[in-house]
Amino acid sequence: MKVCIFGAGAIGGHLAGRLAKGGAELSIVARGANLAAMQANGLIVRAPDGDMQVRPSLAADPAALGRQDAVVVCTKVPALGSVARAIGPLLGPETPVVFVTNGIPWWYYASHGGAEEGRRVPEADPGDLVWNAVGPARAIGGVIYSACAQPEPGVAQVVSATSKLILGEPDNLRTDRAVALASLFKQGGLPCSVSEKIRVEVWAKLLNNLLSGPICSLNRRTMRDSLADPVVRAAATQLVEEGIAIARAMGQPVPGGAEERIAQAAGINHKPSILQDLEAGRPMEVDALFQVPLRLAREKGIPAPMLALTVALMTQAAEGAGLLPRAA
Ligand SMILES: NC(=O)C1=CN([C@@H]2O[C@H](COP(=O)(O)OP(=O)(O)OC[C@H]3O[C@@H](n4cnc5c(N)ncnc54)[C@H](OP(=O)(O)O)[C@@H]3O)[C@@H](O)[C@H]2O)C=CC1
Ligand SMILES: CC(C)(CO)C(=O)C(=O)O
Structure with a gap:
């Protein structure tokens, strides 16, 4: 399964290591000193259950990586506009995009039902850039419990003794695409479940x-x-x-x-x-x-x-x- 991590800092670095260990055909969109360090040494993940060094495909320009089976966005929320502007080449007609960010996500009111259906969260997605470029049909929510840092470019450090990732569709259905991603993370040693109550x-x-x-x-x-x-x-x-x-x-x-x-x-x-x-x-x-x-x-x-x-x-x-x- 071709999976691309967009933004490999503390969390993205950790998750990239798990996906590579879990058997994904991994690529990473990165930039600057982080990209240079990973090009030189691979991505290094220091975790309580063991260190990992992986060598995914790397690029600053998503066009160099092409269409993916799934994309996992791990930037900070204020960077999502830049993700929206660049993500297009990674997306085939069915490519899901997991958003592993803290806070109330941009897709919160998609498939929410009721009077607030389709409402936007402008603080998370000013100008609806992500809503328009990715769209709620591709979105999978990602809730991460893992205290991480990036002590130097190309290195992700997992500080918490345990970590877990929860995926969930905005419509709360247990889909094959979410289950497939969860199994990759689990095979990589990260407990990962699919929630039917992601909000x-x-x-x-x-x-x-x-x-x-x-x-x-x-x-x-x-x-x-x-x-x-x-x-x-x-x-x-x-x-x-x-x-x-x-x-x-x-x-x-x-x-x-x-x-x-x-x-x-x-x-x-x-x-x-x-x-x-x-x-x-x-x-x-x-x-x-x-x-x-x-x-x-x-x-x-x-x-x-x-x-x-x-x-x-x-x-x-x-x-x-x-x-x-x-x-x-
Ligand atoms: N760190 C933690 O312990 C935890 C963080 N979280 C959440 O996870 C999310 C990610 O946080 P975290 O990993 O700490 O963030 P980081 O700042 O460590 O990593 C974000 C990465 O995204 C990169 N990036 C941003 N925009 C682009 C772009 N346009 N192209 C390429 N790369 C880009 C950044 O590059 P650059 O450095 O060049 O800007 C950086 O490498 C946040 O929502 C955070 O709240 C959740 C749980 C714990
Ligand atoms: C504080 C923590 C680890 C949540 O407990 C977190 O989400 C963060 O550092 O952003």
């Missing part, structure tokens, strides 16, 4: 970002160090509780409570990816991860004072650093 999974993962992203962007500490302070931990707990209430109001009740999430996050010595961006001077995913749930809370009349405060503060921090993109 619940999107919200469940977003709770982990809510509890860590704003706080760690403000204090610039890891999740473990931040949550060691009882006052910070109480604020993080409130953020999760607010997120649970928003998800419920959105018709996506997330199982489990705040405490277990906080306890799990408190064990991870990881700077959330949004803090990695702040420190590296890269565009931050403030809008898709944090402004959208806040907007939805307001639309649904759900009180979210802690989210409002922390998002306002992190927005100011991102703006001050010149890292608050509104379009790719």
Whole structure:
């Protein structure tokens, strides 16, 4: 199966390693120093279950790779516009595109049903670039639990002891295309399931970002160090509780409570990816991860004072650093 990873940073690098190990005919769209490093040394993945070094086909221009059986997009959300502009040559008539990004995805209201069917998420896809270039029929949701970093170009480091990937179709059907991709990841050693409630999974993962992203962007500490302070931990707990209430109001009740999430996050010595961006001077995913749930809370009349405060503060921090993109 020909699979292309578009954007092989921390997460894309990890997933590329899994796909190659799982037997995919792998290619990667990359650029700059990352592309040069992989051309020289292959892609190196350092993971708790063992290191991998793989040599996929590499290109900056998707036209050099041609049509794929599947594409897995692993860029940050603000880069999706650039993906939309370039992805065409990778797509055959049936090529699905998995979006492994945090936050409320651009396809959220596709096959959603009800009055909001087809509504757009402008913070995730300004100008409908992805909606028009890829289209909801190709989209598969990807929810990733894997704390990762890119310590140097061409190297992906998996920090969390365990990882898992959840795939899901916007229409919640269990399709052959999603199952085929899940088996490749599983064969590569990454637990991967196909959910028939992908929006619940999107919200469940977003709770982990809510509890860590704003706080760690403000204090610039890891999740473990931040949550060691009882006052910070109480604020993080409130953020999760607010997120649970928003998800419920959105018709996506997330199982489990705040405490277990906080306890799990408190064990991870990881700077959330949004803090990695702040420190590296890269565009931050403030809008898709944090402004959208806040907007939805307001639309649904759900009180979210802690989210409002922390998002306002992190927005100011991102703006001050010149890292608050509104379009790719
Ligand atoms: N890191 C983590 O621990 C986790 C991250 N996530 C989510 O996963 C997603 C990916 O995050 P992460 O892997 O950390 O991001 P990274 O910034 O590490 O990687 C993104 C990669 O995409 C590349 N890229 C962007 N645009 C293009 C383009 N037009 N052409 C080619 N390459 C491109 C970037 O290249 P360049 O460097 O040149 O910009 C970079 O290599 C995000 O939504 C994030 O929130 C989810 C769970 C954990
Ligand atoms: C914090 C984490 C690992 C979620 O728990 C994440 O999604 C990120 O770093 O972006």
